[in-house]
Amino acid sequence: MTTPVNEAIQTRGDAIRKVAFASFIGTTIEWYDFYIYGTAAALTFPRLFFPQFSVFAGTLASFATFGVAFIARPIGGIVFGHFGDRIGRKAMLVTTLVLMGSATFMVGVLPTYGRAGVVAPVLLAVLRFLQGFAVGGEWGGATLMSIEHAPFARRHFYASWPQVGAPAGLILSTAAFSAFSTLPDPQFFAWGWRVPFLLSFALIVVGVRIRLSILESPAFQRVKNRREEVRVPIREVLRDYRWNALLATGTVLVAYNYIITTFTPSYLVRYLGVPRSVPLIGLLLGGTMCAVGALTLALLADRIGRKVVALSTVTFTLCFAFPFFWLVNTRAPGLIWLAMSAWMFANGAFLGILGISLAEMFPVRLRYSGISLAYQVAGILGGGLAPLMATSLLEWSHGGTWPLATYLMIVAVISWIAIQLGSRQIIREPDEDVLLPLPSGSEAL
Numbered sequence: 001m002t003t004p005v006n007e008a009i010q011t012r013g014d015a016i017r018k019v020a021f022a023s024f025i026g027t028t029i030e031w032y033d034f035y036i037y038g039t040a041a042a043l044t045f046p047r048l049f050f051p052q053f054s055v056f057a058g059t060l061a062s063f064a065t066f067g068v069a070f071i072a073r074p075i076g077g078i079v080f081g082h083f084g085d086r087i088g089r090k091a092m093l094v095t096t097l098v099l100m101g102s103a104t105f106m107v108g109v110l111p112t113y114g115r116a117g118v119v120a121p122v123l124l125a126v127l128r129f130l131q132g133f134a135v136g137g138e139w140g141g142a143t144l145m146s147i148e149h150a151p152f153a154r155r156h157f158y159a160s161w162p163q164v165g166a167p168a169g170l171i172l173s174t175a176a177f178s179a180f181s182t183l184p185d186p187q188f189f190a191w192g193w194r195v196p197f198l199l200s201f202a203l204i205v206v207g208v209r210i211r212l213s214i215l216e217s218p219a220f221q222r223v224k225n226r227r228e229e230v231r232v233p234i235r236e237v238l239r240d241y242r243w244n245a246l247l248a249t250g251t252v253l254v255a256y257n258y259i260i261t262t263f264t265p266s267y268l269v270r271y272l273g274v275p276r277s278v279p280l281i282g283l284l285l286g287g288t289m290c291a292v293g294a295l296t297l298a299l300l301a302d303r304i305g306r307k308v309v310a311l312s313t314v315t316f317t318l319c320f321a322f323p324f325f326w327l328v329n330t331r332a333p334g335l336i337w338l339a340m341s342a343w344m345f346a347n348g349a350f351l352g353i354l355g356i357s358l359a360e361m362f363p364v365r366l367r368y369s370g371i372s373l374a375y376q377v378a379g380i381l382g383g384g385l386a387p388l389m390a391t392s393l394l395e396w397s398h399g400g401t402w403p404l405a406t407y408l409m410i411v412a413v414i415s416w417i418a419i420q421l422g423s424r425q426i427i428r429e430p431d432e433d434v435l436l437p438l439p440s441g442s443e444a445l
Contacts, residue, residue, distance in 0.1 A: 019149045020161040022214045025140040027165025029207040030138045033104035034172040035273045042266035048112040049121045067140050069132025069379045077372030079338050080137020084368035085233040089217045093141045100134035101204030103127045108197030126187040129443035140372035143355035148219035160298035160352035167290035174283040219364045235371035245359040249376030250418030256382030257347045278333045286344035293348030306353040311348040318412035321347045
């Protein structure tokens, strides 16, 4: 027999699943847009936008435009975090999705160096900046929507769904790029590379419709009801929670895998002479394993605690840094795919619990600003600079990969220490696990 209580629980459960799905879909679309640029920067842009440079210089210049986004990401995190903590999470998610998709679509219609000269790479860098600005606000909002809607006992699982959007976006972008990379080079470099960027427009329409249908975060709604919004959230974060912000930034560092997803394909194709299809298949397999790792280890974290899961995955990363490059340098497709899949599984496992690890280091009224700042500042070091640093280290070591492995180990050690210290900085508000009544009618829109 159905009772009002059971109906309320079922309705609440449906609402939570809808929010998790909306966060996943929206994040998938945004990361599709972000990763499609990274793949093109590794395999296409050096020839199209920097043809006057050598192989090394062209790759470096292409990765420099890739890195521009990571300068923009903290700015976007601060701006969208500010309004997300004052106005609401939901509105910011719709805004970031539209901005990201528009910038990606414009890359697809951009003239190349052969047609526009130096203007082409300049416009490319501007559009990449807008991508970074948008994604800087996306991650924090999507993560908080899932966390702040979720039942307390399953927070890790529901918080992992936005993180699954990143590997899902990687899979979609790689699949799209792979499909058109099978074209003969004249067609691929003339128009084939543009299509994955142009497809972003259709994805935006789907994502916006889904995100407009979800409810605002109950935890933020509670802040609004009490009129506890902060005038300048980032100022309070830097004034009262500096240590938490520093530890959160250190925790995030190991989560960035752009040496694997962006530098490695370029290294395999341009330095080892491996066919373009091999790293693309590796990215598809790796993205799948990343998603599996995020969901399965988040479920485990709900049972045994996230600290054990976090330290285990970071320890694996630390130990696998050198073996990863040993496997990749064999040029054997099977071993390359094994290396990329193993690394991405561990990365996904860490990503699945990362959002809630950061969120619990800040009070609700400052969360959007706090976690966005930490995640995006870490992105400059662990993300944007990583392919540039890897390319430079490879040239400096005359093709040796030991400096790259050493760099990955150093990053893992920093994150391992930050996780240990950050586990002592948890801020859990007393009524956070108390769900607000579901709104009805127009209030749900």
